[in-house]
Amino acid sequence: MEVKVALVTGGSSGIGAATALALAKAGIKVYAASRRGTIPVEHPLVVPVKLDINDEALTEKVVSQILEADGRLDSIVCNAGAGIYGPVENTTDAEAREQFETTYFGSLKTIRASLPVFRKQGFGRIITITSVMAVLQLPYQGFYSSAKAALLSLSQSLSMELKGTGIECCSILPGDVATGFTSARKMIAKASDPAYAEGMKKNLAKIEKDETGGMSPDVIAKAVLKQLKRRHMAVRVIPRIDYKAVGLLVRILPAKWVLTILSWIY
Numbered sequence: 474m475e476v477k478v479a480l481v482t483g484g485s486s487g488i489g490a491a492t493a494l495a496l497a498k499a500g501i502k503v504y505a506a507s508r509r510g511t512i513p514v515e516h517p518l519v520v521p522v523k524l525d526i527n528d529e530a531l532t533e534k535v536v537s538q539i540l541e542a543d544g545r546l547d548s549i550v551c552n553a554g555a556g557i558y559g560p561v562e563n564t565t566d567a568e569a570r571e572q573f574e575t576t577y578f579g580s581l582k583t584i585r586a587s588l589p590v591f592r593k594q595g596f597g598r599i600i601t602i603t604s605v606m607a608v609l610q611l612p613y614q615g616f617y618s619s620a621k622a623a624l625l626s627l628s629q630s631l632s633m634e635l636k637g638t639g640i641e642c643c644s645i646l647p648g649d650v651a652t653g654f655t656s657a658r659k660m661i662a663k664a665s666d667p668a669y670a671e672g673m674k675k676n677l678a679k680i681e682k683d684e685t686g687g688m689s690p691d692v693i694a695k696a697v698l699k700q701l702k703r704r705h706m707a708v709r710v711i712p713r714i715d716y717k718a719v720g721l722l723v724r725i726l727p728a729k730w731v732l733t734i735l736s737w738i739y
């Protein structure tokens with residue numbers, strides 16, 4: 474089977490919008506879902522959908538509506554998300570939970586709603602957009618990193634559980650991408666703490682510079698399309714050679730060295 478109908482979450486901006494357009498240009502009908510329910514791209518194969526991925530009933534309804542309209546759903550791209558920022562010490566449980574709610578549980582809801590359809594079809598492609606920060610941790614984004622690492626782990630466990638069903642999972646780990654992600658980043662309530670002020674100021678300036686000067690979301694969209702066109706998807710993909718090299722170094726160097734280097738830079 475090939476992918477003809479896909480649901481992309483977070484389709485109103487950045488990576489999701491670029492992915493929706495890239496897939497549509499390749500002939501795939503794309504339901505681009507977001508809370509805004511708008512799409513910044515125009516293509517006859519991109520259908521905007523209003524969906525908060527934290528709403529389980531609505532997620533199930535959207536999947537049913539896609540089935541009613543097209544008789545199939547071949548792929549989901551779990552991309553919707555945002556990041557919180559601030560020291561671990563000052564982050565409340567509610568703030569940490571909010572990070573996990575969308576990044577982890579929201580993606581899980583999309584996966585759960587689609588799995589019965591994929592099983593029935595004997596085919597399905599589940600792509601999660603995680604982050605290099607799932608494997609490489611930076612200060613003041615501990616909960617963002619943790620939530621992405623949890624989603625990456627989930628994707629890999631699920632991948633083994635679904636062996637032989639025709640359903641495959643792939644996680645794509647982007648590095649810095651120039652999108653609305655930077656302006657959507659939410660400061661925790663107790664972010665201004667003199668104990669962390671100097672470190673945070675330097676760190677935030679660096680990460681914002683890296684993100685705004687980051688790669689085009691089209692690079693990630695292309696990586697998604699490449700996986701969907703393959704007979705079998707890779708388990709995890711880090712787009713772009715420089716980020717691939719970083720991913721490799723993190724795996725082979727002792728953790729203490731990695732953290733020391735990252736502390737110098739960030």
Ligand SMILES: NC(=O)c1ccc[n+]([C@@H]2O[C@H](COP(=O)([O-])OP(=O)(O)OC[C@H]3O[C@@H](n4cnc5c(N)ncnc54)[C@H](OP(=O)(O)O)[C@@H]3O)[C@@H](O)[C@H]2O)c1
Pocket residue numbers: 482483484485486487488489506507508509510524525526527552553554555556575579602603604605646647648649650651652653654655657684687690
């Ligand atoms: N930009 C980067 O440097 C970077 C790097 C690595 C990974 N990522 C990941 O890439 C993904 C896409 O981010 P982006 O960079 O494209 O940022 P973005 O431009 O801010 O896009 C985020 C998208 O997620 C949607 N969204 C957020 N919460 C949602 C919810 N509860 N339900 C439905 N949609 C929701 C937003 O739409 P609405 O506001 O309309 O709901 C928006 O379409 C995120 O998971 C992010 O963590 C980004």
